[in-house]
Amino acid sequence: MAFTINQFFCFALVLSALGLLAATQSLARPLDDHPKTLSIRERHHLWMARHGRVYKDDIEKEKRFNIFKKNIKHIVNFNSNTSSNKLFTIGVNAFSDLTNEEFLATHTGYKRQLRSGSTATNGLRSEGLASDVSQAVDWRQQGAVTAVKDQGQCGCCWAFSAVAAVEGLNQIKTGQLVSLSEQELVDCVQDNHGCQDGMITNAFSFIQQNQGITSEDDYPYQSTQGQCQAGYLGSNAVTINSFQIIPQNDEVTLMQAASQQPVSVAIAVSAEFKAYNGGIFNGECSNELNHAVTIIGYGTDDTTGTNYWLLKNSWGETWGENGYMRIIKDQNQCGIALDASYPI
Template sequence: MTVMKFLIVPLVLVAFSCNICESFELERKDFESEKSLMQLYKRWSSHHRISRNANEMHNRFKVFKNNAKHVFKVNLMGKSLKLKLNQFADMSDDEFRNMYSSNITYYKDLHAKKIEATGGRIGGFMYEHANNIPSSIDWRKKGAVNAIKNQGRCGSCWAFAAVAAVESIHQIKTNELVSLSEEEVLDCDYRDGGCRGGFYNSAFEFMMDNDGVTIEDNYPYYEGNGYCRRRGGRNKRVRIDGYENVPRNNEYALMKAVAHQPVAVAIASGGSDFKFYGGGMFTENDFCGFNIDHTVVVVGYGTDEDGDYWIIRNQYGHRWGMNGYMKMQRGAHSPQGVCGMAMQPAYPVKY
């Protein structure tokens, strides 16, 4: 699938101020020789507490050199976008994609066929006639977003996006922010493929069919597929009443939805610019691949000196991006949005 590649309050600027937190700085002298590059690699390994045996280090050093050169080159271009040598710096793009991406399109299409066959329970678009949309909003500032999580080496982004969206709407409706179990969704939602991939809409269906989803303390995440271990008795669960799709390829409709709650979106995440994102605005001119293979949550929007933006919550841990977040261009020339983020947004409903 081909994808076309903040007036903001001071509080939102503060949220983005530590945009290279725990970053790994590069200097021109690091690229003067093979020896200086190897010293850079060892320094990076120590910084990220990554251990490789001698043979593996030799092979991965070749990948690391190319990645380091790309990061350094992009950061010299004078763009808003800044990259950093994060924990993925000695992984190739193909290796990263095979380990962290999700087969979103397959499970989305499979889910759509089942919805069509059964009639489904998906609603319309409840925010269609919403008025007085604020010029900016950040659900983190409203206490509706949990701390950044880490999906690890598992294509479970679809479960994380669904759970994060449910955590947020539960807080908005009840004023209670709880951390819910991605692992229960991963293990027990048989419509989807676990670490091989899935789609957040079918995760919402799973929650509706299974009396909600339990809290994370009852069913912790361990980065892999396991047997479904449903807990009974006094098991605390959070429930939803349905879910809705945002109209496709319509960033203004997405803005209406995000003004009321965080929204799950599917995006293309291929290429080194996305993998090594460290700060600044990720725009339609920056490469994120051609295939929808990842899901994240839009937790706000605004405007700053770089222009209109979305606040994207990822689940690669706090060392990726701006403490786990990305500032992505809002109002792209392509109706699909940057990285295809406007193609298939959805959100859970809770009355």
């Protein structure tokens, strides 16, 4: 059968479009879904394309490939081990070419507040919270949670945790969900150290003393510390009266607080936490609190009957369950009840 030039051109365009579609679908599938025939290097190339990763030279690329390969091996071994009582899986994500040490140095940033002696109970609160609480809460369903954000390579998880709690409280009180400025906290909270580390309560104190916090639109996130612009880039969008600290190791009070509003918590993250892919996290944790997240609810898994906390993280939507985590409840997992607070 003979083709005219126009027919041949159209046929070529169709083949080209089909090839592009196949490549797009290949990149869209989870990395673990690719055929077993793909080599680790081919999987690394697909991973690079999906996450827009570009290395400065071949030496750096080879270094990152070897880390990626090691992380893939760990993921496969972990998920294939059926002898443990784990309730979750781990997987490939945007951090799979980083060592655990590199990741913790750039994507956490919590500094624990020490309490001792007569000050150990100063500002703690267990009274005034309802004892009759719902058995399950998800503040996303109430419209009190903004979209998952990404702190990038700035160790300011404390700012994202505090902001999420204030955003939630503001929506509960006013009905308006306003995305607030983490950058203002990174630049302006003098008692913290910007992208190096910081405490959640220092963020709450700044918002209180500053008579509010600016919206994200007026003071957008830059993933680096800059000069404080508080008072120059628009009026404060939300104010708080104060904040309360929850007694340590008290998940009953923590549940009472989380039933009323999102709560900021510190947590001890580990390699398994970094690669968390889904399920209820009951894995290993580090030895110290090093990250901050926000409890936005709790519930019970229908399949296993396991109670869990629902956490909003600040590592983007490709991590965990679209940026969120369920972590086992009532066991102070990863120190989740050691340093919790909320705005009022």
